[in-house]
Each structure stands twice: as structure tokens, then as C-alpha cells.
Amino acid sequence: MKPTIESILQNQLNNIQAEVIMTAYNEFEPGWFEQKTEPDFFRFGYTVKGEARLNIQNDTYFVQPGTLYFLPAGTKQSFGTEGNEKLGLYWCHFRLELSDFQVINALQLPPFVYVKDKEMMKNLFIKMNEYQHCKSITRELRLKSVLLELLAYYLEESHVQRTTFQQSDFEVKWNEVLAYIEANLHQNIQIEELAKFAFLHPNYFITSFKNIMGCSPIQYVTNRRIAIAKQLLMETELPVAVVAKQVGMQNHYLSRLFKRYTGITPVQYRRIGKNTGTNRKTLTTRMNEEKS
Missing domain, CATH: 2.60.120.280 (Regulatory protein AraC)
Incomplete structure (x- = not known):
């Protein structure tokens, strides 16, 4: 799929x-x-x-x-x-x-x-x-x-x-809409542009999007940006400012939004995640040593 x-x-x-x-x-x-x-x-x-x-x-x-x-x-x-x-x-x-x-x-x-x-x-x-x-x-x-x-x-x-997920609303090109969002998270995404992909008026597009995705287009874009930011913080050593730029946000805005969504700052999230990963690896190594 x-x-x-x-x-x-x-x-x-x-x-x-x-x-x-x-x-x-x-x-x-x-x-x-x-x-x-x-x-x-x-x-x-x-x-x-x-x-x-x-x-x-x-x-x-x-x-x-x-x-x-x-x-x-x-x-x-x-x-x-x-x-x-x-x-x-x-x-x-x-x-x-x-x-x-x-x-x-x-x-x-x-x-x-x-x-x-x-x-x-x-x-x-x-x-x-x-x-x-x-x-x-x-x-x-x-x-x-x-x-x-x-x-x-x-x-x-x-x-x-x-499974091929089929629904009447999918006559609208939702694949193209979501693919466009994914490819353009690093820049400003306009509702009017998304609506063109779906061949819908912007007002109707917002309603249809919410019916299908369970949230507004703006909320979905924000959720995806936070998700990508989390991934970059865990999998790379990129500075927070660079991570923010890659998800289309200013550094200070990402920090504020990230804390609102997760309760901690990007720096704290990275530190906790790295420590958790290290502890998990240490425990796995110890268990393997005990077995051998």
C-alpha cells in the first residue's frame, strides 16, 4: 500500500x-x-x-x-x-x-x-x-x-x-495531496495549492480533508513536521536550527511548538532519546554476555 x-x-x-x-x-x-x-x-x-x-x-x-x-x-x-x-x-x-x-x-x-x-x-x-x-x-x-x-x-x-483501501471520497486525488505535503514540509504550504491538487474549492477541500484524515490540513502538516523533527533529532546530529529549517519552521517556533506537543524542548527530547537508546543497548549487550 x-x-x-x-x-x-x-x-x-x-x-x-x-x-x-x-x-x-x-x-x-x-x-x-x-x-x-x-x-x-x-x-x-x-x-x-x-x-x-x-x-x-x-x-x-x-x-x-x-x-x-x-x-x-x-x-x-x-x-x-x-x-x-x-x-x-x-x-x-x-x-x-x-x-x-x-x-x-x-x-x-x-x-x-x-x-x-x-x-x-x-x-x-x-x-x-x-x-x-x-x-x-x-x-x-x-x-x-x-x-x-x-x-x-x-x-x-x-x-x-x-489491502486496497477504497472509498468514494478517494475519487479526489488524495495521494497527490499527501505526497505534495510530504515533499514540501520544508517550506510554506498553502491551502489553495493543496486544493488545486484535489480539484476542489479551498473551503470544501478543508472539510473533505478533515472528514478523511480526522484533522484539518494545517493540523496534519504540523503533525508531520513534528514527526519528522523527532526523527531527525533521534537519527542525526543536526543542530536544532537546521532541523527546524528542514521542517519549514524558525528555530524558536519549533522549540515552542515542540514543547507544546511533547512537554519538553527539542534538546531535551534528543538527550532523553539518546540516553534511552544507550541504556537499551547496554542492557542488550549485558544479556548477550550472560547468555554466552
């Missing part, structure tokens, strides 16, 4: 809003079957014993223990046991905002993935079940954190970075 498209997808995923509706563990007797429905929520299911049969739209799948399956909202689906053994199943129902719903559907995720670390996956569902019954004010935050962990795992195992 092109880096520009990957940036768009990453921004979309970073802003996902998810809500856990219900989660539980159940065991189902042989012969159990749930008729076709078209729920307005998404489903995750993790099989730990027995075999299940999934029907999604007009396709049928058989899932074994250690399989994490995903049922999209708004699709015709039914499922049940297969064979003569009880089905042991952790499951979770959750909702997404409409825009996130569209993003997930556009990814065309597979119906299931095979879980390598079965204990880790089981523990995620156990944690979610525990959080569901707690009465803490942080209950929803904890539920959401586990759900996002599940979703991230599923996306990674589905290799979404290789």
Missing part, C-alpha cells in the same frame, strides 16, 4: 470510537443453531473448544478452536455448532460510529483469523468479562481498551496494510 494511503488509513483508525454492548462466555450443546439475522452491531467470537459453522451472506465457514471470527454489522448471518462436541465460545457485541463503520467495511476484512497466542486471546476476553461486571467509573474505558486491543489484533492478522 502506498505510504499516503497508509497515512489516511492510520488516521482513520486512530480516531475510531467503539462501544462494547455485551460480552460473555457460553457453551452450546451439539445441534444448537441461531437463525439468520442482520444486526446493527458487530460481533467478535473466539472458539476455545468444539467446532462452529458460520453463515455470512451466502458463504459458509467452519471454525476450529483457536479461531477469532468477525461478523460485520448489517450482514445476513447465522451460526451454530458443528459435530458432536459442545462449542465453547467467548463473544463480544460492539458498535462503531457511522464513519468508523464505513472505514471497517471498506477494509473488506476476512471472516476469521487463526490466533497464535491462544492464552493471550483468552485473557483478553476474560478481562472484558470482568470489566463488564465492575461498577467503577472507569468501566467503559477499560472495556473500550480491550475491544480496541482485539480490533487492532484482528486488523494486524488480516494484513490490512496490503
Whole structure:
């Protein structure tokens, strides 16, 4: 996938809003079957014993223990046991905002993935079940954190970075827009110029950009400049003034903006990063010496 498209997808995923509706563990007797429905929520299911049969739209799948399956909202689906053994199943129902719903559907995720670390996956569902019954004010935050962990795992195992991300808004040439930004971070970037690449009026361009990227064009450019500055500070010995120039800022402005974004100055960021890197190398060297 092109880096520009990957940036768009990453921004979309970073802003996902998810809500856990219900989660539980159940065991189902042989012969159990749930008729076709078209729920307005998404489903995750993790099989730990027995075999299940999934029907999604007009396709049928058989899932074994250690399989994490995903049922999209708004699709015709039914499922049940297969064979003569009880089905042991952790499951979770959750909702997404409409825009996130569209993003997930556009990814065309597979119906299931095979879980390598079965204990880790089981523990995620156990944690979610525990959080569901707690009465803490942080209950929803904890539920959401586990759900996002599940979703991230599923996306990674589905290799979404290789997926062609298609959306109607992409008829506009967003690749060219983001590529232009990336190539011109060292100089002043005008909204009017970006809008020309997208063949849009500047006002409509700003709205469309925000809908796709989750932030305004100015915010995106600033985020990219800070990210490149961080990279240069860690990977080179360039003076801060030179780093500032390479990301299109005055030295004093980069220092002020950098501190606002990170809480520390560029010089402090470099020093902390270098020290952390040195400590990590020292620890690795020590561990290798102990092994040998």
C-alpha cells in the first residue's frame, strides 16, 4: 500500500470510537443453531473448544478452536455448532460510529483469523468479562481498551496494510495531496495549492480533508513536521536550527511548538532519546554476555 494511503488509513483508525454492548462466555450443546439475522452491531467470537459453522451472506465457514471470527454489522448471518462436541465460545457485541463503520467495511476484512497466542486471546476476553461486571467509573474505558486491543489484533492478522483501501471520497486525488505535503514540509504550504491538487474549492477541500484524515490540513502538516523533527533529532546530529529549517519552521517556533506537543524542548527530547537508546543497548549487550 502506498505510504499516503497508509497515512489516511492510520488516521482513520486512530480516531475510531467503539462501544462494547455485551460480552460473555457460553457453551452450546451439539445441534444448537441461531437463525439468520442482520444486526446493527458487530460481533467478535473466539472458539476455545468444539467446532462452529458460520453463515455470512451466502458463504459458509467452519471454525476450529483457536479461531477469532468477525461478523460485520448489517450482514445476513447465522451460526451454530458443528459435530458432536459442545462449542465453547467467548463473544463480544460492539458498535462503531457511522464513519468508523464505513472505514471497517471498506477494509473488506476476512471472516476469521487463526490466533497464535491462544492464552493471550483468552485473557483478553476474560478481562472484558470482568470489566463488564465492575461498577467503577472507569468501566467503559477499560472495556473500550480491550475491544480496541482485539480490533487492532484482528486488523494486524488480516494484513490490512496490503489491502486496497477504497472509498468514494478517494475519487479526489488524495495521494497527490499527501505526497505534495510530504515533499514540501520544508517550506510554506498553502491551502489553495493543496486544493488545486484535489480539484476542489479551498473551503470544501478543508472539510473533505478533515472528514478523511480526522484533522484539518494545517493540523496534519504540523503533525508531520513534528514527526519528522523527532526523527531527525533521534537519527542525526543536526543542530536544532537546521532541523527546524528542514521542517519549514524558525528555530524558536519549533522549540515552542515542540514543547507544546511533547512537554519538553527539542534538546531535551534528543538527550532523553539518546540516553534511552544507550541504556537499551547496554542492557542488550549485558544479556548477550550472560547468555554466552
